[in-house]
Amino acid sequence: RSSVVGYAGRMASSDELAQMERILARELSDGGWGLTTGLIYQPGKYSTPQEVVALVKVASSCGGFYATHMRSEGDCILESIDEVVELVKATGIRAEISHLKTSGRWNWHKIDEVIEKVGRAVERGVLIGADRYPFCAAGTDLDVVLPDWAQEGAALAEMKRFADPEMRSAIIAEIDASSRDWSTVMIGGTWHQASRRFSGGTVADFAGSSPGRFIVDLLERDECKTGAFFFGMSEENLAKILAQPWVVQGSDASLRAPWGPLGEDHPHPRAYSTMPEFYRRLRGLGISREEAVRRMTALPAARFGLKGRGLLEKGAFADIVVWDEDNFKGTASYVRPHSFA
Numbered sequence: 001r002s003s004v005v006g007y008a009g010r011m012a013s014s015d016e017l018a019q020m021e022r023i024l025a026r027e028l029s030d031g032g033w034g035l036t037t038g039l040i041y042q043p044g045k046y047s048t049p050q051e052v053v054a055l056v057k058v059a060s061s062c063g064g065f066y067a068t069h070m071r072s073e074g075d076c077i078l079e080s081i082d083e084v085v086e087l088v089k090a091t092g093i094r095a096e097i098s099h100l101k102t103s104g105r106w107n108w109h110k111i112d113e114v115i116e117k118v119g120r121a122v123e124r125g126v127l128i129g130a131d132r133y134p135f136c137a138a139g140t141d142l143d144v145v146l147p148d149w150a151q152e153g154a155a156l157a158e159m160k161r162f163a164d165p166e167m168r169s170a171i172i173a174e175i176d177a178s179s180r181d182w183s184t185v186m187i188g189g190t191w192h193q194a195s196r197r198f199s200g201g202t203v204a205d206f207a208g209s210s211p212g213r214f215i216v217d218l219l220e221r222d223e224c225k226t227g228a229f230f231f232g233m234s235e236e237n238l239a240k241i242l243a244q245p246w247v248v249q250g251s252d253a254s255l256r257a258p259w260g261p262l263g264e265d266h267p268h269p270r271a272y273s274t275m276p277e278f279y280r281r282l283r284g285l286g287i288s289r290e291e292a293v294r295r296m297t298a299l300p301a302a303r304f305g306l307k308g309r310g311l312l313e314k315g316a317f318a319d320i321v322v323w324d325e326d327n328f329k330g331t332a333s334y335v336r337p338h339s340f341a
Contacts, residue, residue: 007043009152012051020051024058033304034065036098039080040072041144042154053087060093065304067096074103077110078117085121088128096303099252100130100241103138103232111237115244122246129303131250132241134277137334139188139252139268142228143219147174155224162220175212182211186334187218188227189265195221199266200335229268229334242278243285248300249278258338269337273330276341280329289325 004019005012012020024035035055038044056066066087070080081097088095097118102111121128143151143158150161150171161167182203190199195218198206207214219226241247253271256262270277275296282292301310308316331339 001043001047005043005046007152007154007157009046011046011048017051017054020055021058024055025062028059028062028064032064034067034093035059036067036069038069040069041140042151044069045071049083049087053090056087056091056093060091063305064093065096066091066093067098069098073101074107077102077107078113081114081117085117085126085128088121088126092127094127094303094305095129097128097130099138099250100132100247101138101233102237103230105232105234108234108237111234111240115240118246119244129246129248129299130241130244131248131300132238133250133252133268133270133274134238134242134281135268135270136233136235136238137186137229137231137268138233139227139229139270141224142185142187142215142226143224145175145178145180145185145215145228146171146219150174158224159220162216168216172210172212172216175215176210180211182207184231186229186231187266188229189225189267190218190222190227191225192221195226227266239281239285242281243287245291245295248295248303249274251275256338258340263338267337269330269332269334271337272332272339273341276328276330 001012001020003023004016024032028034035058037047037052039047039052058064059066068084070077070084072080084095084097087093100114100118102108102114118128118130143155146158150158150167161171183205185203187198187201187203187206190196198218203211203214251270251274253268253274256265256267256271279292279296282295283289287295298310300306309319312320328341330341332341333339
């Protein structure tokens with residue numbers, strides 16, 4: 001979509017959608033695995049359900065896979081799950097709900113209905129599952145806190161708005177007027193030397209009387225690349241999600257190293273500790289060692305159609321990990337994330 005429509009906040013035309021379908025078909029024929037959407041982010045947030053279905057049909061016809069960051073993970077999460085389930089029914093594609101969660105304390109009570117909706121679909125043979133990182137803070141770019149109108153066009157457009165005194169003041173005023181608890185928003189990766197000291201602290205720690213001014217100043221210095229962690233999930237709900245047999249681990253993180261260019265960022269601890277923390281939590285829920293390992297190996301391999309992976313059997317690749325179960329644990333934290341399991 002970004003290649004064809006750009007980051008404009010509008011529907012794609014029929015000609016643009018046809019061009020998107022051609023690009024997707026070409027990439028799938030060249031070895032692509034499928035299609036992923038971020039319907040809460042730019043530019044995916046501007047796509048209609050009909051646009052997504054059209055593209056998923058292309059992926060399905062090529063035997064591809066569909067992973068989605070749903071249109072809502074909070075206020076409209078139930079409607080978003082319905083959209084995914086109906087899409088899978090309409091296209092026959094294998095699908096994954098990326099990092100299933102109920103965001104915002106006021107939405108925590110929806111968890112049982114969320115699990116029921118997905119579970120009922122699975123029982124009826126709908127090819128759908130979900131993944132989840134074993135932490136209660138989300139991690140994404142800090143510019144998601146900007147007003148919707150200020151986000152349109154992505155980083156370059158945001159920077160131009162910051163440079164306009166009138167727009168800058170309007171953005172700051174809207175952020176300051178929001179009801180968000182800024183003690184639940186932690187600064188992650190920063191890119192300007194003057195911003196480094198803020199990583200690992202919350203907006204409330206540094207913002208003073210104007211969170212909006214602090215955030216806009218920080219984003220401007222970092223050219224809108226600042227990362228952030230959002231503490232808005234329930235431990236009890238996390239346990240309920242991890243208990244579901246159709247949930248696998250997903251780090252939602254890029255590969256990192258504690259040294260060199262990859263060690264200059266300030267990632268979420270899930271970048272280093274997803275696997276041991278997922279295993280530890282499943283065992284804590286009374287899930288057997290064998291089932292926990294299956295959820296980390298055979299189940300995701302089957303869901304993504306990876307042949308010869310995830311099982312110890314004749315003819316499969318000899319991917320074998322030997323570990324000391326008692327000492328298999330994560331050591332990364334939100335303040336010191338670059339730390340191996």
